[in-house]
Amino acid sequence: MHASSLSLSFGTTVVYDNAEFNLSTRDKVGIVGVNGAGKTTLFKLILGELSPDAGRIDTGGARLGYLPQTIEITNPEITVWEFLTTGRPIAKLEERLRNLYQQIADTPDDAQVQSDIDSTQSELDYYECYTAEDTLLEIIDNMHIDSDMLDMRLRDLSGGQKSKVAFARLLYSMAEILLLDEPTNHLDATTKDWVCNYLKKYRGMVLIISHDCEFLNNIVNKILYVDKVTKKISVFSGNYDDYQVKLRELKRARAKAIENQERQIKHLSDFVARANAASPTNHAMKRAGNVRAAILEHVLKNRIERETAYKKLKMDLSPMRDGARHPIMVDNLWFRYPNAKLLYRNLSFIITGGERFLICGENGTGKSTLLKLIMGVLAPERGTIDINPKTDIAYYAQELEELSPDKTILENVASDDYTDQQLRAVLANFLFYDMDVFKQVSVLSPGERARVALAKILLRRANMLILDEPTNHLDPETQRVIGDNFRDFTGTIIVVSHNPDFVEQIGITRMLVLPSGRIEDYDHEKLEYYYAVNSEK
Numbered sequence: 087m088h089a090s091s092l093s094l095s096f097g098t099t100v101v102y103d104n105a106e107f108n109l110s111t112r113d114k115v116g117i118v119g120v121n122g123a124g125k126t127t128l129f130k131l132i133l134g135e136l137s138p139d140a141g142r143i144d145t146g147g148a149r150l151g152y153l154p155q156t157i158e159i160t161n162p163e164i165t166v167w168e169f170l171t172t173g174r175p176i177a178k179l180e181e182r183l184r185n186l187y188q189q190i191a192d193t194p195d196d197a198q199v200q201s202d203i204d205s206t207q208s209e210l211d212y213y214e215c216y217t218a219e220d221t222l223l224e225i226i227d228n229m230h231i232d233s234d235m236l237d238m239r240l241r242d243l244s245g246g247q248k249s250k251v252a253f254a255r256l257l258y259s260m261a262e263i264l265l266l267d268e269p270t271n272h273l274d275a276t277t278k279d280w281v282c283n284y285l286k287k288y289r290g291m292v293l294i295i296s297h298d299c300e301f302l303n304n305i306v307n308k309i310l311y312v313d314k315v316t317k318k319i320s321v322f323s324g325n326y327d328d329y330q331v332k333l334r335e336l337k338r339a340r341a342k343a344i345e346n347q348e349r350q351i352k353h354l355s356d357f358v359a360r361a362n363a364a365s366p367t368n369h370a371m372k373r374a375g376n377v378r379a380a381i382l383e384h385v386l387k388n389r390i391e392r393e394t395a396y397k398k399l400k401m402d403l404s405p406m407r408d409g410a411r412h413p414i415m416v417d418n419l420w421f422r423y424p425n426a427k428l429l430y431r432n433l434s435f436i437i438t439g440g441e442r443f444l445i446c447g448e449n450g451t452g453k454s455t456l457l458k459l460i461m462g463v464l465a466p467e468r469g470t471i472d473i474n475p476k477t478d479i480a481y482y483a484q485e486l487e488e489l490s491p492d493k494t495i496l497e498n499v500a501s502d503d504y505t506d507q508q509l510r511a512v513l514a515n516f517l518f519y520d521m522d523v524f525k526q527v528s529v530l531s532p533g534e535r536a537r538v539a540l541a542k543i544l545l546r547r548a549n550m551l552i553l554d555e556p557t558n559h560l561d562p563e564t565q566r567v568i569g570d571n572f573r574d575f576t577g578t579i580i581v582v583s584h585n586p587d588f589v590e591q592i593g594i595t596r597m598l599v600l601p602s603g604r605i606e607d608y609d610h611e612k613l614e615y616y617y618a619v620n621s622e623k
Contacts, residue, residue: 087132087148087263087291089319091141094127096529098521101127103317104141107310114285114292116302116326119312121517121564125295126155126531128312128319129265132293136529148290151261155268155532155559156484157248162241166231166251169240170222173258174213182206213260222258228280229254232450234427242423245484245555246272246449253281262290267532270298271558272449297561302326315391344390351389354382403512405577409439409549410474413578414460419469421452421459429455433469433603439549442593443580446613447600453582454484454554456600460580461552480543482553489539491528498527499542509545515571516541517564532559540568549577557585566591586613 092105101124109115117125130136131143133152161169171177186203193199214221226236229250235243243251249272256264264285270278282304285292293310296302302309302325309322309329320336322329361375419433429452437443445453458464460471461481473479489498495518499509513523516537527535536559543551551572557565569591572579583589594608606612 087143087145089141089143092131092138092143092319093140094124094131094136094138096525099525100317102138102319105317105319106141107319107321109291109308109310109321111291112289113308114288114306115294115308115310115321116306116329117293117295117310117312118302118326118329120314121533121537121561122522122531123312123314124531125312126267126533127529129267129293129295132263132265145263148262149260150263150265151256151259152265153253153256153267153269155271156535157245157252159240159248163239165236166238166240166243167236169251170226170236170255170258173222173255174215174218174260176210176213176215176218179206179210179213180215183210218258225254225258228277228284229257230274230277235450238423238426242426244450244452244454246454250277250449257281257284264288264290264292266292266294266296268296268559269294270296270301271555299326340390344392347385347389351382351385354378354385358382403544403547403571403575405549406478406547407476407549409478409578410476411439412436413439413474413477413550414580415472416460417470417472419459419471420467421455421464422467423455429601430603435598435603435605437578437580440576440578441595443578444589444594444597444608444613445580445582445600446584446597451600453600457481457483457552457554457580457582477550478546478548479550479552480546480548482539482543482551482556484554484558488542489527489535492526494524494526495530495538496523498538499545501545503547504545512541512545515567517567533561533564536560537564537568540571544571544575551575551577551579551581553579553581553583555582555584557583557588562587584613586610589613 087109089105089107092102094101117128119125127136129152131138132145133150159169183203183206186199186206189199190196190203231250231254235247235251240248240251253269253273256266269281273281278301282301285294285305292305294302294306304325306325307323309324309326311320311322311329311333313320322332324332357378358375361371361378364371364375366372414437416436417434419430420428421430422428433456445456447453455464459466460473461479495513496506496509499513501509504512510523513519518534518537518541525534527538530538536556540556543553553572556572557568560568565585565588569588572592575592579592581589581592581594589608590610597606597608597613598604599606599612
């Protein structure tokens with residue numbers, strides 16, 4: 087894969103400026119950079135979903151396979167098994183081959199039909215049609231996809247289950263270039279180890295956007311660094327740890343170059359000022375001043391940018407009104423999806439106003455489903471969910487459905503209750519500065535979209551926040567910044583999360599453990615355990 091003279095802007099925001107890189111056919115590459123640097127945008131360019139303003143990316147016509155952070159299912163009514171088998175177009179190719187053989191029987195001398203037969207058979211051979219089902223079953227087994235799940239409709243899967251199934255389908259697809267965007271978000275330790283080994287031995291190129299440093303260290307032989315400051319792309323040989331060492335050296339060299347450049351600018355500026363103030367008859371000084379002025383203009387035009395340091399801005403986002411003593415009461419709740427096992431039997435709990443309440447457990451035990459039941463998206467089979475009339479809820483869903491992709495960040499959070507200046511102050515606390523707020527949501531990375539959605543629910547000033555895996559798309563540094571905003575919130579929070587750092591940052595006190603339905607005091611070790619075994623069931 088080769089990129090040359092790559093330039094792209096969204097409005098006044100420059101993403102790439104004459105960027106270039108070269109990758110080899112079997113490279114395993116980690117793609118890194120701060121949130122908003124253009125990592126997911128790079129994937130969209132490779133996939134042809136976006137076109138650059140200048141330059142090009144050449145994939146050599148390779149078959150591409152893509153795992154996005156947010157899984158969008160185009161046909162939610164099909165079963166998991168049907169979805170997985172379409173990872174390779176074997177059924178379509180076999181049908182085409184049957185039709186071609188019928189045609190050649192009628193016109194045995196048709197050279198074009200014979201050529202089509204040869205090319206179709208060649209594609210079937212590429213997809214290993216005779217052993218494909220065995221390969222798929224092996225992937226299903228190693229990805230810990232439960233056999234009961236194979237008959238479920240895609241629409242009935244949790245967010246974590248959808249991600250795992252989509253990942254399994256991609257691994258089965260035999261793409262020549264795999265594009266993976268945060269692939270470990272829903273993987274347990276055992277599955278992740280298997281995926282690591284699978285990707286290391288993969289016969290094609292693998293490009294991985296991930297904040298999981300250990301995962302990258304175990305797989306990649308190169309790091310592709312998207313620099314938000316210079317708008318360039320650099321490729322470093324080695325794994326993630328090697329890149330970190332080289333990047334520190336690069337930043338030290340850049341800092342030294344900036345210091346030297348600033349001294350040069352001051353020296354030239356002072357000289358030009360003295361020359362301008364000199365007597366008109368001092369022709370030598372005037373000529374020297376003109377020379378220095380030309381040099382200064384060139385240096386200023388090509389100066390190295392410093393990274394902008396921003397401060398957190400204070401703004402009152404406390405709830406508009408006090409909540410109830412017990413905002414939510416769940417009594418003897420039963421629920422199951424059609425043709426699936428029971429998720430809850432006689433589930434009961436009471437939320438206390440102002441507390442931080444965690445819902446944890448293995449994927450598929452109904453964590454996100456419980457939030458959807460509370461929100462009225464789903465109806466219980468039995469039992470009741472009583473929401474006090476004084477409870478105002480703001481809900482953050484994994485799928486980020488509440489954002490309008492055709493509107494800007496600022497338009498998405500707009501409200502009659504705030505001025506644009508106040509909205510921009512809040513957005514700054516979610517790492518959107520200056521002209522960032524005028525970006526369309528459609529061009530944002532999943533991490534940026536998550537930050538918009540999280541800012542939007544805080545701006546609602548509800549007295550209860552319901553958060554479903556709010557840190558899934560965020561790097562550790564961004565998680566800490568965003569977590570500060572929720573730590574300061576004075577209302578009630580119910581959260582589904584496997585992230586101990588975020589959970590402890592916002593001050594979780596109690597946890598509901600599924601599928602048992604036990605209510606316990608927060609236990610760091612137990613949450614770490616559930617993260618380790620997540621999805622193994």
